[in-house]
Amino acid sequence: MNFGSARNHQEALVFERVTQLAPEYPRLVRSEDKLVDVACLALNMLKPRYIRHSIDMLFHISNAEREKEAALVDSAVKAAFKILESDRRKESR
Numbered sequence: 001m002n003f004g005s006a007r008n009h010q011e012a013l014v015f016e017r018v019t020q021l022a023p024e025y026p027r028l029v030r031s032e033d034k035l036v037d038v039a040c041l042a043l044n045m046l047k048p049r050y051i052r053h054s055i056d057m058l059f060h061i062s063n064a065e066r067e068k069e070a071a072l073v074d075s076a077v078k079a080a081f082k083i084l085e086s087d088r089r090k091e092s093r
Contacts, residue, residue: 027085042076
């Protein structure tokens with residue numbers, strides 16, 4: 001069996017939002033690794049939604065659900081940027 005077509009729908013949303021918000025965090029933008037860390041932190045805050053095809057999401061969720069999902073992604077990405085910006089990850093170790 002090939003499970004390679006299964007993917008987390010949240011990843012594309014998070015990556016897009018990280019890219020959009022990155023200019024607001026110039027200290028973090030200098031390092032691509034930091035932006036990947038932001039994406040990972042944000043994804044860990046969100047419930048995964050596994051899909052095989054993007055078109056599946058168009059037909060299976062309402063506009064209201066899409067808006068709610070976008071708000072959750074926005075909140076998670078902003079929280080992840082703040083965590084890295086304040087370097088709180090070191091405090092929790």
